[in-house]
Amino acid sequence: MDTREPILEVRDITKVFPGVVANNRVHLELYPGEILGLLGENGAGKSTLMNIIYGLYRPTEGEIRVRGRPVTMHSPKDAIALGIGMVHQHFQLVPVMSVVDNVMLGSESIRGPFLDREAVARRIQEIASRYSLEVDPYAIVEDLPVGVRQRVEIIKALYREADILILDEPTSVLTPQEIQGLFQIMDLLRRQGKAIIFITHKLKEVLHIADRIVVLRRGEVVGEADPQTASQASLAAMMVGREVMLVVEKGPASPGPVVLEVEGLEAVNDLGEPALRGVSLQVRAGEILGVAGVQGNGQTELVEVITGLRPATGGRLRIAGQDMTRASPRQITDRGQSCHVPEDRHAYGMVGAYPVAYNLVLNTYYRPPFAQGLTIQEEAIAEHARRLVAEYDVRTPSIYTRAGSLSGGNQQKLVVAREFSRPIQLLIAAQPTRGIDVGSIEFIHQQIVAKRDQGVAVLLVSYELDEIMALSDRIAVMYQGQILDVLPAEEATRERLGLLMAGVHPQEHTAAGLST
Amino acid sequence: MRPHRVWKATAIVGWVLALALVALAILVNTTALGERTWLRVLFGVSALNFTLRAAIPLILGAMSGILCERSGIINIGIEGMMLAGAFAAFVAKTNTNDWPLTTSLLFSTLVAVGIGGIMGLLHATFSIRFRMDQIISGTVIIILAAGISAYLFDRDAVAEGKFAPIAIPLLSQIPVIGPVLFAKPLLTYLALILVALLHVGLFYTRWGLRTRAVGEHPRAADTVGIPVNRYRYMNTTLGGMVAGLAGGYLVLEAVGQFQEGMTAGRGFISLAAMIFGNWNPFGAMGASVLFGYTQALQNELLLAGVKTVPRHFISMLPYLVTIVVVSGFVGRVRPPAAEGKVYETEGGE
Ligand SMILES: Nc1ncnc2c1ncn2[C@@H]1O[C@H](COP(=O)(O)OP(=O)(O)OP(=O)(O)O)[C@@H](O)[C@H]1O
Numbered sequence: 098m099d100t101r102e103p104i105l106e107v108r109d110i111t112k113v114f115p116g117v118v119a120n121n122r123v124h125l126e127l128y129p130g131e132i133l134g135l136l137g138e139n140g141a142g143k144s145t146l147m148n149i150i151y152g153l154y155r156p157t158e159g160e161i162r163v164r165g166r167p168v169t170m171h172s173p174k175d176a177i178a179l180g181i182g183m184v185h186q187h188f189q190l191v192p193v194m195s196v197v198d199n200v201m202l203g204s205e206s207i208r209g210p211f212l213d214r215e216a217v218a219r220r221i222q223e224i225a226s227r228y229s230l231e232v233d234p235y236a237i238v239e240d241l242p243v244g245v246r247q248r249v250e251i252i253k254a255l256y257r258e259a260d261i262l263i264l265d266e267p268t269s270v271l272t273p274q275e276i277q278g279l280f281q282i283m284d285l286l287r288r289q290g291k292a293i294i295f296i297t298h299k300l301k302e303v304l305h306i307a308d309r310i311v312v313l314r315r316g317e318v319v320g321e322a323d324p325q326t327a328s329q330a331s332l333a334a335m336m337v338g339r340e341v342m343l344v345v346e347k348g349p350a351s352p353g354p355v356v357l358e359v360e361g362l363e364a365v366n367d368l369g370e371p372a373l374r375g376v377s378l379q380v381r382a383g384e385i386l387g388v389a390g391v392q393g394n395g396q397t398e399l400v401e402v403i404t405g406l407r408p409a410t411g412g413r414l415r416i417a418g419q420d421m422t423r424a425s426p427r428q429i430t431d432r433g434q435s436c437h438v439p440e441d442r443h444a445y446g447m448v449g450a451y452p453v454a455y456n457l458v459l460n461t462y463y464r465p466p467f468a469q470g471l472t473i474q475e476e477a478i479a480e481h482a483r484r485l486v487a488e489y490d491v492r493t494p495s496i497y498t499r500a501g502s503l504s505g506g507n508q509q510k511l512v513v514a515r516e517f518s519r520p521i522q523l524l525i526a527a528q529p530t531r532g533i534d535v536g537s538i539e540f541i542h543q544q545i546v547a548k549r550d551q552g553v554a555v556l557l558v559s560y561e562l563d564e565i566m567a568l569s570d571r572i573a574v575m576y577q578g579q580i581l582d583v584l585p586a587e588e589a590t591r592e593r594l595g596l597l598m599a600g601v602h603p604q605e606h607t608a609a610g611l612s613t
Numbered sequence: 614m615r616p617h618r619v620w621k622a623t624a625i626v627g628w629v630l631a632l633a634l635v636a637l638a639i640l641v642n643t644t645a646l647g648e649r650t651w652l653r654v655l656f657g658v659s660a661l662n663f664t665l666r667a668a669i670p671l672i673l674g675a676m677s678g679i680l681c682e683r684s685g686i687i688n689i690g691i692e693g694m695m696l697a698g699a700f701a702a703f704v705a706k707t708n709t710n711d712w713p714l715t716t717s718l719l720f721s722t723l724v725a726v727g728i729g730g731i732m733g734l735l736h737a738t739f740s741i742r743f744r745m746d747q748i749i750s751g752t753v754i755i756i757l758a759a760g761i762s763a764y765l766f767d768r769d770a771v772a773e774g775k776f777a778p779i780a781i782p783l784l785s786q787i788p789v790i791g792p793v794l795f796a797k798p799l800l801t802y803l804a805l806i807l808v809a810l811l812h813v814g815l816f817y818t819r820w821g822l823r824t825r826a827v828g829e830h831p832r833a834a835d836t837v838g839i840p841v842n843r844y845r846y847m848n849t850t851l852g853g854m855v856a857g858l859a860g861g862y863l864v865l866e867a868v869g870q871f872q873e874g875m876t877a878g879r880g881f882i883s884l885a886a887m888i889f890g891n892w893n894p895f896g897a898m899g900a901s902v903l904f905g906y907t908q909a910l911q912n913e914l915l916l917a918g919v920k921t922v923p924r925h926f927i928s929m930l931p932y933l934v935t936i937v938v939v940s941g942f943v944g945r946v947r948p949p950a951a952e953g954k955v956y957e958t959e960g961g962e
């Protein structure tokens with residue numbers, strides 16, 4: 098193996114939270130110039146371990162060594178001084194500030210009493226050109242797309258001259274194109290001798306980029322794998338502790354009557370620009386319609402209009418024959434018997450400060466058995482929560498734990514559990530498996546197919562082509578606020594979908610096909 | 614448009630408007646236009662002087678609010694901090710009447726600032742250490758100040774003397790602007806300098822950058838090693854000091870004496886000014902001047918003997934403008950995102 102000195106050693110680290118052992122005697126070594134892939138189920142303790150290495154959490158027991166010397170860290174300041182940088186699972190950027198301000202925050206460049214923004218901007222340009230991380234230093238962060246925000250986070254770490262770089266699920270919010278860009282950057286960093294810890298739930302990605310893979314399960318290191326010899330199936334089995342089906346089994350669909358019908362739908366985005374330009378589609382009972390497309394082509398707005406969260410500026414929306422164009426979200430949920438797994442779970446899916454149990458009745462608390470007359474029935478709510486937590490395998494110390502303190506993937510499972518547990522005829526799922534481990538993806542995918550087989554109409558929006566292709570019976574491709582084409586799943590090859598997603602219209606496509 | 618763009622545009626419009634008004638005021642006061650009484654009532658030197666006098670405590674109050682809220686602590690206790698400052702200034706002044714006037718005034722100012730600072734520290738301790746709801750903590754501060762000052766107030770005590778105007782050579786010779794802006798007592802200058810200082814501090818120094826980060830996204834600040842709560846303590850204490858200065862201004866420069874409840878809602882109006890000014894020092898100053906102007910107008914209209922409108926309605930003017938402005942703007946301004954939320958490091962220790 099490697100004969101060099103490890104740049105980072107984690108020795109026997111244990112971390113106990115009230116009710117949970119998040120890390121249990123974890124051992125880890127990291128060498129310069131390598132990318133270490135870290136895998137593990139939701140709640141396995143990956144983020145916790147990284148936060149310990151970064152000085153945000155203090156370990157209950159154990160030792161960390163950097164460049165051979167044991168270190169104690171009291172705050173991220175110490176970690177930064179040791180050359181450790183981290184890109185967090187949820188970005189840590191101040192949205193209203195410029196890139197320059199965000200990058201220098203905490204390590205400001207000063208001239209006299211004043212901030213030296215020009216000097217920082219120059220450093221950013223330098224770093225940007227060295228690692229091809231294009232970004233405008235004076236742009237305001239909230240104006241930037243997610244992919245660019247991530248670049249800012251990486252620049253932030255490099256600006257502090259980090260040699261050890263922790264990337265906690267950097268790809269879960271990126272488009273496939275952005276992921277390719279990130280991999281190029283990571284490769285460049287590796288060749289410059291930086292050491293990288295890379296966390297992801299996408300097995301394909303670790304196999305592609307990592308030099309070594311370590312797997313965590315329930316807070317413990319359960320094994321190491323070599324990407325040359327490992328396969329997706331073997332990694333999945335190691336993570337979950339059993340065989341995982343990576344491809345969903347589903348029979349042919351038997352579509353019934355139309356449940357969701359959208360006609361010439363138009364809407365504007367938050368900036369007032371047109372986002373939907375006449376979208377028409379139909380979803381029948383018992384079928385899954387997948388909406389593919391590059392992020393930012395109107396998918397978010399489409400889902401928001403269908404769920405009543407955003408007003409339509411034109412067109413019609415019908416659910417089970419009833420006009421719902423101007424209906425409120427509750428009317429759509431109640432009368433339309435629909436459910437919604439939102440894209441942004443923090444903004445729309447849950448109340449982080451509420452306990453798990455309340456989050457599970459967010460849209461049914463006012464109905465029996467959860468409410469009798471004016472009073473909330475705590476016992477019924479608790480029982481409901483206990484059942485769902487078990488059924489959907491939400492890893493939580495108790496049903497009264499604050500939902501916000503669950504690991505990212507378990508928060509997502511919480512939302513899915515609530516939405517899937519009601520009688521429904523329409524399921525609207527946007528990125529239902531974002532940030533979820535393979536075992537749980539398998540489970541959620543099975544649930545979606547089961548809903549379909551029960552005769553539910555499913556609208557699935559995902560930026561992951563794999564997910565769309567695995568589940569859909571028909572695939573619609575969105576491009577710049579329009580549906581370019583709808584294909585039956587059998588005809589939808591990766592290439593055809595790729596061209597459509599890039600905006601190449603079917604006619605042009607066939608024309609191009611004929612001419613060659 | 615993104616909010617920050619909207620606000621850049623609003624700021625430009627504000628500056629243009631302000632300059633136009635200054636030009637108008639100069640015209641009215643130096644040309645024959647001034648013979649039209651209604652113009653003189655609206656823009657006369659006396660109206661302008663009154664405007665500034667009414668605006669200074671509001672400006673200081675708003676700066677106090679900005680200091681606290683930019684770092685994430687809501688401060689509705691400004692009214693109380695002001696009152697405590699005013700009372701402290703009064704007590705200090707009456708006890709040092711036999712000192713040389715300037716020394717006594719400066720000493721009393723320092724006492725006002727110090728007591729304000731203590732009130733700020735108290736508010737910070739309630740909100741951070743004891744995780745009290747910040748609105749409630751602010752209310753406690755107000756009641757505390759009102760109660761203690763009323764209880765300890767010695768109605769027979771008399772403060773002798775107050776800050777006298779200092780004319781700045783040359784500048785005070787400029788027509789209209791000179792007498793209105795450059796022949797004022799010390800604390801007025803101090804307040805105006807403070808606005809510029811705070812603006813530069815917030816947007817061009819390390820302290821300001823960190824303060825704003827702590828108020829917008831404390832977790833992000835924490836992840837780059839900034840001690841979030843230390844910044845909050847520091848800024849809330851500084852904010853208390855500035856509110857104390859506002860109280861000192863009322864006693865030592867504007868009125869010369871203390872009266873029970875003499876802040877009369879100024880702390881709340883300065884909060885409105887802070888919101889209207891979108892938590893920016895110059896914006897809040899502009900709003901304070903606007904509110905000060907409505908008070909001046911009320912005064913001038915009453916003095917001019919306007920009879921067609923009952924005087925009660927005229928007296929309502931400042932409050933009416935405040936309500937209209939705040940209700941019209943509240944949806945459009947953007948408070949610091951983490952305002953009012955306790956920050957706990959997730960380590961659990
Ligand atoms: N601040 C906290 N307080 C209490 N418990 C916590 C806290 N942070 C994490 N936990 C618990 O520790 C365990 C590990 O969580 P962690 O976030 O490290 O998981 P993870 O491996 O990163 O999962 P994911 O893939 O879902 O992000 C979970 O059971 C979680 O509920």
Ligand SMILES: [Mg+2]
Nearest residue numbers: 143144186505
């Ligand atoms: Mg995590």
